[in-house]
Amino acid sequence: MKRYLTTYLPLLIFIQFSCNTKPKAPATTVSADAPEMLVSPAGKDSMLLLTDRPPNLETPLKYFLEDYTPNNVFFVRWHLSSLPSKVDIDTFRLRVNGNVATPLELSMEDLKTKFKPYTITALCQCAGNSRSFFDPRVAGGQWKNGAMGNAKWTGVKLKDILELAGAKANSKDVSFNGLDGPPMDSTPDFVKALHYDHAIDGEVMIAYEMNGEPLPLLNGYPLKLVVPGWYATYWVGMLSEVQVLDKPFKGFWMEKAYLVPKGVVNGNEKPDSLSKDMEPINKMDVRSLFVSPEPENTIEVGKATDIQGLAFDGGDGIEKVEISQDSGKTWKPARLDADLGKYSWRRWHYNFTPAEKGNYVFWVKATNSKGLSQPFHQWNRSGYMRNEIESLAINAQ
Template sequence: MTFKTPDIDTIVRRQLLQAGALGLGSVLLARSALAADMVKLPLPGGPDERRLTHAFPQKGTMILQRTRPPLLETPFSVYDKGVFTPVNEFYVRWHWADIPTHMDPKTHTVTIGGHVNKELKFTVFDLMRKFKHVELAAVNQCSGNSRGYFQPRVAGGEWSNGAMGNARWVGVRLKDVLDEAGVKPGAVQVQFEGSERPVIAAAPNLKKSLDVDHARDGEVMIAWEMNGQSLPLLNGFPFRLVVPGWYATYWTKMLQHVTVLDHEDTNFWMHPAYTIPDNWPQANMTPGEKDVKFVPINKMVPRSFVTNLTTGAKVPAGRPELVRGIAFGGDTGVKMVELSIDGGKTWMPTQLGRDYGQYSFRQWTTHVKLDPGSQTLMARCTNSDGLQQPLTPNWNPGGFMRNVVETTTVMAV
C-alpha cells in the first residue's frame, strides 16, 4: 500500500487551531461540560446516569466521566455504526491532570535513547520521511473498560462498556526506529513515556515498558493517523504508541521518550499500578484474598456485544428479528461468535462480517424468533486460540480485564 505524506502546513494549522480550544481553561470547560444532557447507564453501584458533553475539542457527543484529566466514554450506540469507531467519538483516557493544551508537530520530538548505539530524535515529519509506512487495524481498550460492573465495586473510573475503540492506525514500525538507533546486546525492555505530567512534583511520571522482543516484533507502531485522520490532540497528537492486542495502558500518547533498558522496569506504573492476579486469562481473585501474586497487565481477552438492541427494547415476537453486534478476539482473531436466547443453555452460530485483521473489531449478525415476554440475549466470542468468554465475571481490585458474556434483555411483544 502506498501512503501519501500529509502536507506539513495543513497538519500544523488544523491541529493548532483545534487544540487551541482546549486551552480555554479547565473551569470554563468544566462548566460547559456539566451543562450537558444525561444518559442512563445500568451500573450496579450507581449512579445510573452520566452526563453527556459536547464541550471537548475535536470530539462529538461523549459520556463525561471526568473533566481533568479528561475521561470521555464512547456512547455505546456508536459501536453499531460500523466496525471502525469514528475519530470524534473515540474514547479518551488520561492519567495526570497536566496535559499539553497544544502540540506543535514541527518541534515536538520523540527521543530514542538508553541502551542503544546512538541517541536519535524525530519529529512526526522525520518519521514520515525516513521510515516505511504501515497500516494496521487494532482495538484500543482501556484496562478498566466496564469497571463500573464489578461487584464489589472497586476504585477507579467507573466506565460502562465504552472505553474502547477500533481504528486503522498508520505510522511506522517501532522495530525500524529501534534498529536505526542500534539496540545493544543485553537489552531487556523498552520503556515509553509521553507528555502528560502530574501536578505534584513528587508523583511519578507515567512510564510503561515492553519486553525488547515484543517491542521489536514488527507490529508495535508509532502512529500519527487513525481512520484516515491525524490523531486528535486528546488521543495523542502528534503520535502515539500502538501495541496491538494489548491493553491501552501501553499505548503511550504524545510519545516523548523511548528508552531501551538493560534491566527490568520496576517503576510504579509497571508495579504496583496496572497489575492483575497471575492467572491470565481469568485475572480473578476473591475479594479480600491474601497472598495473591500480581503481574503487570498484558494481553487482551475476547469480548462480544449486541449493538443494535439495548436492554429494555421492544421487539416483535414470533418472527425473525435481526440481532447484530461486534466482537474481538483480544490478542488474536475471532474464530466464532455464538448467540443464546435461553440463558446460555444452548447456543446458535452467527455470521461473521468482513475480517479486517486479527486485532480488529469484527461485526456479526443473525436472526432469531423470540417467544412473547422478557427474553435475554447473550453473545459469546471464541478467539482463534480457542479462548472463550466465561459465563461468570471475574473480580480483581483494579477492575481490570472484564470479559464475561454480556446480557441484553428485551421484551418480545
C-alpha cells in the first residue's frame, strides 16, 4: 500500500515571519485597521495570519489570478485549537456508523480501491469571508477577501460510501466529525450535519486529493468533506467519522452557531431590528470581487489595463458581470472566461484605458442564471455571506 508522508504542524514556529503595513485604501478592498502579518507555517508559503491558535490563514489576493488556488497558499480555517500534528495514514480509519446495516472502518486504501474516484471543481469559501468590510463592524475573525479558494477535489462520493454501509431508508440526517478537538470539556466539539437527501445527492463527496495532490495537513489531511455550493463551515477537515441518524441532528454548531435570518436573501437584517427566526447557513449567494489591479497599484495613462476579478454563486451559474464607473448609475458588461464548472468561480475581464491622470473608481456586480444579483448594502450580526457590490479605486499616472 502506498504510504503518504505525514506532515508536522508547528503552530507557533514559523519558517518565515514578516510584518508590513499598507496604506489605507477604499473600505471595500482593504481591511480597516490592523497591519498585515505574513507567516509561512509548515507546508505553506507566505500567507496572512488571522489567528495562530487555532490556525487561521488567509490567501493573498495575488494568488486569485490563478484559476485553481495553489495548495501551498490555500486559506486555512479551524474552529478548535486541539489539532493533530501528524496523521499516521497506515492506521487511520474513516468510521461510518449509526443508522446503517453494516458499520464501516475504511482505510485510505479502501477508499481508493473499493470506490470509483470522483472529481469536481468547487469553490470553498468561509462563511465569514470579507467580514472586516461590514458596516457597522461585527465581532469575529476579520477576514478580507482571501478566505476562499478554488480547487479540483478528488475522492469518493458520499452516496457510494453510504450505499456500501447500507444506510437505512428512514435516515434523516448525516453528521460529520474530524480529528480536531475542543481544548476544554466545556467547548462543544465541531460537528456538522446535512439532511440525508442532500448527503446522497451524488455531488457531496469525501476528498483525499486537492489539485491532484494529497490534502495539506492544514487543509484537512487526510480526508475532507466537500459540499459543493455551500459555505465551508460544512467542509469538515481531518474527517474521521460519518454518522447516519434516524432523527434530526442536534448540536451547537448547527443550532447555536452559523445561523442566518431564515429565508432572507443575502442574509440581511438591521442592527436595530435583528431577525428572530434563524436557520443554519447553507448555500453561497451571488458575489463578485476585484483581483487586479490591486488598490495600491498605479496604471499608465493611455495604456489599456485588464481589470479582472472573480464571480461565483452556489451552483446556479454566473450569467453576467457588469462594471460601473458612475457609482451604479450605468453599467457596462465585462467579458467572462470559460466556465470551469457550476461550483467553480468564473473569471471576468474589463478593458480600461485612462485618458488622463487621476483617480478612477469602479464598481462590480454579478448576476446568476436565476436573476439574483448583489445589493448595494448588506449586513447581519454575524458578518456572514457578505456580497455587497464592491468598489475599486485606482490611480492613473
